[in-house]
Amino acid sequence: MNIANILARKGSMAVTVQPEQSIREALALLERHNIGALVAVQGDRPVGILSERDIVREAARNESFFARTVGDLMTRDVITGQPPDDLLTVAYTMTERRIRHLPVVDQGRLVGMVSIGDVLKAQRDQYQGEVDTLQTQLLAGEGGQPR
Amino acid sequence: MTPTTGTSARPLRVAIVGAGPTGFYAADHLLRNPEVVVEVDMFDRLPTPYGLVRLGVAPDHQKIKFVTNAFDKVAASLRFRFYGGVEFGKDVTLADLQAHYHQIVYCTGAQTDRRMGIPGEDLTGSHPATEFVAWYNGHPDYRDCAFDLSQESVAVVGVGNVAADVVRILCRTPEELAITDVADYALEALRKSRVREVYLLGRRGPAQAAFTNPEVRELGELADADITAIPQEVELDPLSRAAVERSQDRATLKKVEMLREYARRAPTGKSRRLVLRFLVSPVELISDGAGRVAAMRLVRNELYATSTGALQPRATDRFEELPVGLVFRSVGYRGVPLPGVPFNESWGVILNDKGRVLDPDTKQPIVGEYAAGWIKRGPTGVIGTNKPDAAETVECMFEDLARGAVLEPTRPEAAAAEALVRQRQPNYVSYTDWLKLNEIEVARGRAQGRPRVKLTSVEEMLAALGR
Numbered sequence: 001m002n003i004a005n006i007l008a009r010k011g012s013m014a015v016t017v018q019p020e021q022s023i024r025e026a027l028a029l030l031e032r033h034n035i036g037a038l039v040a041v042q043g044d045r046p047v048g049i050l051s052e053r054d055i056v057r058e059a060a061r062n063e064s065f066f067a068r069t070v071g072d073l074m075t076r077d078v079i080t081g082q083p084p085d086d087l088l089t090v091a092y093t094m095t096e097r098r099i100r101h102l103p104v105v106d107q108g109r110l111v112g113m114v115s116i117g118d119v120l121k122a123q124r125d126q127y128q129g130e131v132d133t134l135q136t137q138l139l140a141g142e143g144g145q146p147r
Numbered sequence: 148m149t150p151t152t153g154t155s156a157r158p159l160r161v162a163i164v165g166a167g168p169t170g171f172y173a174a175d176h177l178l179r180n181p182e183v184v185v186e187v188d189m190f191d192r193l194p195t196p197y198g199l200v201r202l203g204v205a206p207d208h209q210k211i212k213f214v215t216n217a218f219d220k221v222a223a224s225l226r227f228r229f230y231g232g233v234e235f236g237k238d239v240t241l242a243d244l245q246a247h248y249h250q251i252v253y254c255t256g257a258q259t260d261r262r263m264g265i266p267g268e269d270l271t272g273s274h275p276a277t278e279f280v281a282w283y284n285g286h287p288d289y290r291d292c293a294f295d296l297s298q299e300s301v302a303v304v305g306v307g308n309v310a311a312d313v314v315r316i317l318c319r320t321p322e323e324l325a326i327t328d329v330a331d332y333a334l335e336a337l338r339k340s341r342v343r344e345v346y347l348l349g350r351r352g353p354a355q356a357a358f359t360n361p362e363v364r365e366l367g368e369l370a371d372a373d374i375t376a377i378p379q380e381v382e383l384d385p386l387s388r389a390a391v392e393r394s395q396d397r398a399t400l401k402k403v404e405m406l407r408e409y410a411r412r413a414p415t416g417k418s419r420r421l422v423l424r425f426l427v428s429p430v431e432l433i434s435d436g437a438g439r440v441a442a443m444r445l446v447r448n449e450l451y452a453t454s455t456g457a458l459q460p461r462a463t464d465r466f467e468e469l470p471v472g473l474v475f476r477s478v479g480y481r482g483v484p485l486p487g488v489p490f491n492e493s494w495g496v497i498l499n500d501k502g503r504v505l506d507p508d509t510k511q512p513i514v515g516e517y518a519a520g521w522i523k524r525g526p527t528g529v530i531g532t533n534k535p536d537a538a539e540t541v542e543c544m545f546e547d548l549a550r551g552a553v554l555e556p557t558r559p560e561a562a563a564a565e566a567l568v569r570q571r572q573p574n575y576v577s578y579t580d581w582l583k584l585n586e587i588e589v590a591r592g593r594a595q596g597r598p599r600v601k602l603t604s605v606e607e608m609l610a611a612l613g614r
Contacts, residue, residue: 001527004494009524011500011510085457092394093455102455111493129532140213
């Protein structure tokens with residue numbers, strides 16, 4: 001299982017903003033799409049990521065955080081994934097480095113975003129499936145013929 | 148007042164397109180709901196159910212096929228009907244289904260293979276592995292395929308489960324195959340096989356190979372084929388070693404251990420040789436001058452870590468040539484677009500969000516259409532992985548029903564759907580018919596000490612049903 005398999009069943013692309021946009025606009029996007037992070041882009045190239053955490057951190061110490069820009073608060077050193085990256089490695093990297101949202105790029109172009117929730121759900125489904133299949137084989141022979 | 152949809156007065160009518168594992172898992176989740184009365188009609192273009200369990204799972208892996216016992220239990224529901232031999236887009240159209248059902252679920256799988264995209268790929272003797280698999284499994288559409296088994300050297304590109312199946316079938320003795328349900332014509336052809344050397348080619352290292360440990364072990368236990376590997380290729384490179392140690396991935400360590408042991412094995416004089424190769428990619432198939440594959444040019448790869456730490460191959464400038472007369476590629480699979488159903492070209496799946504089919508322009512769900520299984524997420528996982536996948540889709544279906552977002556069919560009665568099918572495809576196969584075919588196959592097998600002898604053409608099947 002790899003990142004492409006997660007993106008395949010997520011109809012939506014990553015929601016993007018421009019670094020010049022205000023935090024007020026960014027919050028409106030987070031609210032409208034009911035998500036936790038936005039990818040800041042220049043053209044279709046990701047240049048940063050802005051998470052709800054980044055906004056909360058700023059809000060706690062700066063009353064006028066609304067007026068700041070995405071570029072002020074975003075994390076610039078973004079770790080990105082690629083469609084063929086395998087989930088085991090991705091899950092490890094995301095948990096170890098406390099990454100909740102991973103923008104996915106293909107040849108430098110943003111093609112989607114996966115969350116830690118997406119990755120863990122895919123892994124759970126994979127393990128459930130394997131357990132189910134192993135149980136079926138162990139029970140083979142009890143009642144009936146295979147086709 | 149019209150009764151609510153999903154009650155015994157007005158059951159929720161669902162059409163499932165595709166009778167593979169995902170179709171049955173979806174049907175099971177639908178029929179199990181204690182609060183909604185659902186009726187399921189399952190369509191398949193073939194007369195037989197079970198999809199890849201019958202036509203993909205290797206004949207020497209009979210235990211995996213026992214999952215069909217669970218499918219038969221689903222099919223035993225009085226609210227389930229099977230319409231075998233009825234093709235979506237040909238015998239019944241999307242408009243037909245919209246007129247007869249509240250919801251439609253596409254479970255059509257990943258029906259085509261990815262190409263290698265290299266010169267010479269279409270030379271005679273180069274085939275998709277899936278064609279070979281469908282052929283030896285008795286798929287009616289592939290029974291007339293021909294593979295030149297007079298060749299002595301064969302390369303199988305890819306190290307996933309399909310590739311492992313193909314090399315096993317090529318390396319098995321006629322005696323090993325004769326106790327399976329491999330198609331009779333394939334058994335005859337494989338009996339005459341002159342294949343001596345089989346190469347399995349992986350573009351990454353042993354730690355990244357997709358085949359599972361039980362499959363790796365099986366390859367080392369073939370009755371008349373010696374397995375071998377190249378010592379340098381099965382040693383872990385520093386990046387892979389670090390990754391495996393970091394994640395404490397014991398299964399991968401075990402896999403690499405087995406492969407290293409194969410590299411140390413001395414030949415025991417068996418008549419065939421299976422060579423596992425890693426960190427190589429085909430870059431060209433070379434012609435014999437008459438349009439046939441004579442050799443394969445390979446490039447050596449090295450691994451590099453992407454920013455998530457995943458290891459991917461990168462070509463070096465070292466090449467080699469492998470003389471082979473037959474090539475099977477198994478480098479990935481894609482779904483095939485269905486007529487009138489939005490498709491996501493990037494991932495080779497139906498355009499969907501958690502199984503809800505999306506309008507390509509608005510990216511909003513299309514009422515009444517859903518996808519599950521490989522046509523929803525791409526070909527990955529084992530058979531059982533499709534169970535939670537189908538559950539997610541069915542959850543969306545019930546949510547949409549609760550919101551009233553279902554189709555409004557003009558003829559939502561089981562009898563009307565049956566009349567339509569009968570008119571379009573009078574020779575359709577019901578589940579009762581299939582159970583008869585099954586008994587015939589099993590009886591034919593019993594006489595030969597085999598699990599079954601498959602009927603491999605639609606005409607044969609219909610004749611067996613007295614039509």
